[in-house]
Amino acid sequence: MKSAITLAQVPEAKAGPFVFHQSLPDGFARAEKLGFDAVELFLPGPEFIDPESVKAMATEHDLGIAAVGTGAGMVQHGLSLTDPDPGRRTEALEFVLSMIDFGGQLGAPAILGSMQGKWGGEVSRDQSLAWLTEALQAADECAARHGVTFIYEPLNRYETNQFNQLAPAAAYLDQHKLDHTVLLADLFHMNIEEPDLGEALRAAGPKVGHVHFADSNRQAIGSGHTEMTSVLAALREIGYDGYLSAEIFPLPDPDTAALQTIRAFRDLIN
Numbered sequence: 001m002k003s004a005i006t007l008a009q010v011p012e013a014k015a016g017p018f019v020f021h022q023s024l025p026d027g028f029a030r031a032e033k034l035g036f037d038a039v040e041l042f043l044p045g046p047e048f049i050d051p052e053s054v055k056a057m058a059t060e061h062d063l064g065i066a067a068v069g070t071g072a073g074m075v076q077h078g079l080s081l082t083d084p085d086p087g088r089r090t091e092a093l094e095f096v097l098s099m100i101d102f103g104g105q106l107g108a109p110a111i112l113g114s115m116q117g118k119w120g121g122e123v124s125r126d127q128s129l130a131w132l133t134e135a136l137q138a139a140d141e142c143a144a145r146h147g148v149t150f151i152y153e154p155l156n157r158y159e160t161n162q163f164n165q166l167a168p169a170a171a172y173l174d175q176h177k178l179d180h181t182v183l184l185a186d187l188f189h190m191n192i193e194e195p196d197l198g199e200a201l202r203a204a205g206p207k208v209g210h211v212h213f214a215d216s217n218r219q220a221i222g223s224g225h226t227e228m229t230s231v232l233a234a235l236r237e238i239g240y241d242g243y244l245s246a247e248i249f250p251l252p253d254p255d256t257a258a259l260q261t262i263r264a265f266r267d268l269i270n
Contacts, residue, residue: 001235002037003213003265004066004245005258009043012075017188017218018042019250019258024049028057030255034262038064040245044072045095046102054106065108066243067151067210070099073115080117081135082128082162093135097142104146111184111210112139113153118160125161132162133176144180151210153184156192164193166204173207182209186247187226191216197226198234205238213244213261220248220257221264232268 007027008018020027024041031039039058043049058065073079079092092115103110119128136152143150152173154163163169166183173181185201185208194200201208215224246261 001241001269002064002066002243003035003262004038004040004064004243005031005034005036005261006040006042006245006247007031009041009048010072010075013042013071016075017214017247017249019246019248019254019261021250021254024054025057028061028063030258031063032061034258036063036258036262038066038243038245040066040069040243040247042069042071043102044076046098051102051105058106065103065106066245067109067111068099068103068106069111069113070096071111071114073099075114079115081112081115082117082119082123082131084123089131089135093138096135096139100139100142100146100148100150104143104148107148109143109149109151109182109210110139111151111153112136113155113184114159116152116155116160116162118162120161128162136178136181137176140178140180148180149209150181151184152181153186154189154193155186156189158192159189164189166190166194166200166208170204170207183207184210184212186212186214187231188212188214188216188218188247191224191226198230201231201234201240202238208235208238208240210242211235211240211244212247213265214246214248218249219251220246220260221268222260223251228264228268
């Protein structure tokens with residue numbers, strides 16, 4: 001397993017669970033200095049920076065690109081793949097596909113979290129899932145063309161009512177033959193929704209393709225009450241060898257949060 005830290009460039013996400021918000025060159029330099037293996041990028045969109053510039057920074061600092069987020073589509077523009085307005089749904093899908101294209105040029109997957117939306121009001125659960133499925137099929141095909149996976153993230157009940165647990169989401173991906181789509185196991189969301197984190201990971205098995213390395217309070221591992229020994233045992237049991245990426249609040253400050261994260265990673269992996 002490999003370590004990653006989040007770098008955000010979206011002003012509207014300043015209070016969100018991202019560690020470093022300064023310029024990308026500074027963020028890359030700090031990640032290297034602390035000994036991370038990779039960075040996870042949360043950008044305003046694909047036009048924010050040329051992929052070649054990202055590649056150059058990654059090479060300079062010997063860092064991988066763990067993933068790129070799509071959440072700016074929701075945070076900045078209020079876009080959702082299950083919006084009742086067909087024009088807004090189209091705009092949302094175009095944004096997601098553009099981020100898959102961007103990540104694909106870096107050899108990195110894109111993540112779908114908040115832009116999955118939710119059902120309710122005039123939108124039934126069946127209709128919402130139909131729209132989500134259609135969008136995920138397009139995303140799956142786009143990721144396949146780039147030779148990367150697409151990452152779907154079950155969120156907690158306060159953020160979506162689509163999928164909140166790993167096992168039902170894994171079954172859904174299999175049912176719809178989304179063979180290039182994997183799941184993001186976010187330990188913060190799992191602490192809210194899963195009765196047993198280790199069993200949830202085992203149930204999802206090979207569909208687990210990315211992990212957000214966050215404690216129960218969405219701070220650095222060691223700040224809350226998540227029992228990490230069983231989590232790591234389950235990840236090893238299912239053969240997970242991807243990233244443990246810190247999507248956490250930068251508390252008490254970014255450098256301390258990052259340092260605590262890399263120390264926890266080394267203690268657990270070793």
